[in-house]
Amino acid sequence: MRTVPIQLPETVFSALRKNPEEFIQEMRIAAAVKWYELGDISQAKAAEIAGLTRAEFINALSRYQVDFIQYTAQELAQELAKDVD
Template sequence: MTHITVDLPETVFSALRKTPDEFAQEMRVAAAIKWYELGQISQSKAAEIAGLSRAEFINALFRYQVSPCQYTEAELARELSDAD
């Protein structure tokens, strides 16, 4: 596993009421969710980055109010028309 060091001011931990380890985990989740939301990574890869199971990642998506479905309206319409 690769380790990345990020320097942050001490005040961020108390402002968010998180320990440094909790903050680091939440950063992983937030980054994975954003990259997933932008369509840059799959749901499976996002869950892996976040250090969560796929079910836990889907729960995190709901917590962040991000849809687990990554279809545009046009893509969904095309999929549904192909199903007929």
């Protein structure tokens, strides 16, 4: 795993009432949720980025008010057709 240093003002931790480790974890989740919502990454990849299981990531999606299914009608039809084969 690669480590990326990031500098943040000390005030962000107190503003969100989180210690630095909790803040970084929440940043990972927030980024993964947004990238998933935009359709940039799959649910499995988003869970990996967030450092969560898939079930935990689905719970995070709920917390951020993001639908756990991000399919267009056409994509859903294609997925359902695969299940029939």
